[in-house]
Amino acid sequence: MKREGRGDAAREIAPSVVEGWPVESSSSHLFLIDYLSMADTLISPAIERRTNSALWYGLLITCIGIATHFLYFLRPPPTISHLLPWINLLLPAIGLILLFVGLAGAFGRSAVYSGKIWGSGVTAIALLLFAGEIWLFEKTRDVPKSAGAPQVGERLSEFTLSDSSGQPTSLSQLFLASADGSQPKAVLLIFYRGYW
Amino acid sequence: MSATLRRKASLTFTFLSDPNLDVIRRYGLLHAAAGPDGHDISRPAEFLIDRSGIVRWENFTEDVRVRPRAQEMLAVVRAVQ
Numbered sequence: 266m267k268r269e270g271r272g273d274a275a276r277e278i279a280p281s282v283v284e285g286w287p288v289e290s291s292s293s294h295l296f297l298i299d300y301l302s303m304a305d306t307l308i309s310p311a312i313e314r315r316t317n318s319a320l321w322y323g324l325l326i327t328c329i330g331i332a333t334h335f336l337y338f339l340r341p342p343p344t345i346s347h348l349l350p351w352i353n354l355l356l357p358a359i360g361l362i363l364l365f366v367g368l369a370g371a372f373g374r375s376a377v378y379s380g381k382i383w384g385s386g387v388t389a390i391a392l393l394l395f396a397g398e399i400w401l402f403e404k405t406r407d408v409p410k411s412a413g414a415p416q417v418g419e420r421l422s423e424f425t426l427s428d429s430s431g432q433p434t435s436l437s438q439l440f441l442a443s444a445d446g447s448q449p450k451a452v453l454l455i456f457y458r459g460y461w
Numbered sequence: 462m463s464a465t466l467r468r469k470a471s472l473t474f475t476f477l478s479d480p481n482l483d484v485i486r487r488y489g490l491l492h493a494a495a496g497p498d499g500h501d502i503s504r505p506a507e508f509l510i511d512r513s514g515i516v517r518w519e520n521f522t523e524d525v526r527v528r529p530r531a532q533e534m535l536a537v538v539r540a541v542q
Binding site: 337340343346347349350405406407408409411412413414415416417418419420421422423424426427428429430434436437439440449450451452453454455456457458459 | 463464466467475476477478479483484485487488489490491492493495496502503504505506507508509510511512513514515516517518519521522523524525526527529530533534538541
């Protein structure tokens with residue numbers, strides 16, 4: 266029979282080795298060791314422990330996700346600030362997925378991967394954080410569509426409201442000449458929410 | 462905002478208050494029960510109006526955390542003039 270690889274060679278040798286146990290011949294003995302070492306790591310005496318990188322990356326990305334909340338205060342350009350709420354949500358989600366992958370490794374192949382205890386703790390906290398992120402995302406985006414609001418090109422109806430000294434002020438008054446004599450060409454009306 | 466507070470913050474532009482939400486309601490900007498005690502408040506909104514009273518630019522944010530920056534609005538003002 267043609268030898269195609271170590272596996273085939275071992276399959277040929279192994280039955281005779283088992284039948285003829287204990288093996289006297291030194292060459293057969295070498296084959297037996299060879300056969301055992303290429304088998305699953307589960308039966309190998311020295312198991313190679315590996316770092317549970319999924320758990321560590323999950324923890325790192327979750328922490329970065331929390332940190333992205335502070336980016337609002339750094340006055341990012343409009344394109345980034347519009348993406349920020351999504352980034353706030355996405356990073357903790359990715360972190361959580363990685364943590365679950367890491368936990369699956371820690372529990373499923375506990376001989377290889379560590380982190381059963383700390384990984385469970387971190388994942389539980391990350392899960393709560395993610396729930397909080399979803400709540401915040403929904404809460405801050407719960408702004409009415411304002412379909413009835415004035416549209417670009419429409420004329421704004423006149424109004425009169427009190428200014429900070431209690432003086433009634435109308436929209437057309439805002440276009441009157443200011444103290445230095447200059448006449449405003451446009452008025453920027455900002456409706457402030459009052460509560461952040 | 463009071464006149465004192467306004468001076469303290471050196472804000473020179475006009476502050477108008479709409480305590481009964483009249484204009485806010487008329488302009489369709491009411492955000493019902495969004496205040497901390499469940500009162501109605503205004504949604505954030507920005508309008509640029511020219512001399513004839515026509516709306517030239519407006520902005521309605523989808524997320525209260527994302528508001529236009531002063532620089533962004535000033536750029537719009539300069540573009541209109």
